[in-house]
Amino acid sequence: MRTWMTALMLAASLALVGLGGCDDDGGGDQTGGAAPADAGAGGEGGMGGMGGMGGGDDRCVDFPDEHTALLNAPTTATVIHKTPTHPPVGQEGLP
Amino acid sequence: MQRHTLRWVGALSLTCATVTPAAAQALDCASLPGAVFVSGTTDVKPYLARVGPKLSTADDPLTIVYLGVGSCTALDYVLQDVELAGTAVYWPGGENADGTPVEGTCDFAPGSRAAMALSDVTVETCTGAPPPADVGERSSLVQGFGFVVPPNSSQTAITATEGYFLFKFGGEAGKQVPPWTDPPFVFIRTPASSTQLLTGLAVGVLGSQWSPNLTASQNGSGALLAAVAAENTTGNAEKTIGILSLQRYDSARDRLKMLAFEAFGQDCLGAVFPDSTAQSLDKQNVRDGHYPIWGYLWGMAPLGADGAPADAGAARLLDFIGGTQVVNGADPVADAVLAGAVPPCAMHVQRAYDGAPLQALEHPAPCDCAFEKVAAGSTACVACDDATPCAAGICRFGFCEAR
Incomplete structure (x- = not known):
C-alpha cells in the first residue's frame, strides 16, 4: 500500500514538473529540477500522468536543431518555469 | 583580407579594470619591469588581478599594465592605433590587509600604444568586418553574462522574449515588461560593451539598437554593479535590473542576485541559472549548453612579419592566457575558474562566432x-x-x- 501511494505521488509530482516544463505561459513561477526532453516519452506505468502533455507534444521531443536540443536537454540543475509578463507577441519582429 | 586566428585553447579570463585615479606621484608605466600595455574589457579585471601579481614577480617579470574600457573600445586601441593616455592599473605583488591584491597605478607617457587588447567579443562583432591581416585574434576563456537584480527583488527569472521587449522598447506604453517598467532603473552598458552586445544577441536586439528610453547607461561593469546594488534599500529594488558578467557577479554575490534565463526555444525546459543552482559556482549550465549568454575572451595583437605578436610581452601574456602552464603560481586554468570564467577544456559546447548556435564539444x-x-x-x-x-x-x- 505504501509503495503504491509513493508511486502515485511520484507520478503526480513528475506530471507537475512536465506540465510546467512545456508550458511557458502556464501557472506561476515554479522552481525545481526537470527532465523535460524525455518527459514527452512518458505515459507508461507511474508516469502516466505526463501523457497528456509530453506524450502528444513532439515539439518537446524532436527538436529542430542541435542548439535547441542542447538548451532543452534533461538536467539536474534548478529550472524555473516563469510566467512571462511581456505583452502578447505581435508584429514586433521577434527573432 | 586574411584573418589571422591564433589558436587559444586554454584559460583566458581577463576582466578589464576600472581606471583608478592617478596617484599623487605619477609613475611612468613604461618603467615597470616587463611592462605590457593592455587595453581590455572591464569584465576581465578579476582574472587579471589574480594572475597579475604572480606574473609581475616572476623571475622573468611580466607586468600587466591595464586600461579597462568597453570591449570594442579596447579593440580600437589596437585596430585604430589609438594613443593610450591617462592612468592605468597594474599589480606589483603583495596583498592588502583584506587579502585583495595590491593594485598600483601608473601614467602613460605621450605616444604610448597598446601591445594587445582583450575583448569578450570579436573584431567582427564590433566593426562588422574581420580583423586586418596584420592583427591576430585568439580565443581563450569563456566568459558568461546575465541579468542581475538587487537581493531584495522578488524576481527569479527572465525570458528572452521579455528581454526583447525590455531592450527593444524601453518601457514604452503597451510594450512594458512588469516589474521592469521604469527606464531609469534598467541599468545597461554601452554599444561598445561586450556585456551589452552579447546580451543583445541572446534576446534578439542588437546591443547597438537598444531603446533610447534606456538612459541609465554605465561606462563600466563596476559602475553598473554599484548602481544596481545601490537600489536594494531605496524601495526600488523590484523594478531594478541590470546586465553583468559572471566574473563581476561572482565577486559580488552578496550585493546582487542573478536571474535565471530562458532562451528562445527553451520553453520545453524553462529558465536556468548559469550555475546549477542560484548558489553554486559550477557554471554547469554554461558548460553543458543550457545557458547560452556567453562568449570567448579574445586576445588581439598586432602581428610581426613572422605572424606572431609583434610585442614580446604581448606574446608571452597571450601564450600564458591561452595555455595551461603555471608561471610563478599564476595558473591560467585555476585562476580563471576562481575568477568566474570557464577554461575551454571544461566546456562541453562551443560556438563558431558571437551569438552563434551552440554545438556539442568533446574537448x-x-x-x-x-x-x-x-x-x-x-x-x-x-x-x-x-x-x-x-x-x-x-x-x-x-x-x-x-x-
Missing part, C-alpha cells in the same frame, strides 16, 4: 575534474600524480580525466 584534453575541484571545492574524480598514476583515463591537472 581533446578535458579538465572537468580540475574545474570541479577548484570551482566547487570537491570532485568525485580520482587524484593522481607521477607516483600515483590513473588506473583508467589520463592524469591531468592532478586528477584522472576520462580521456
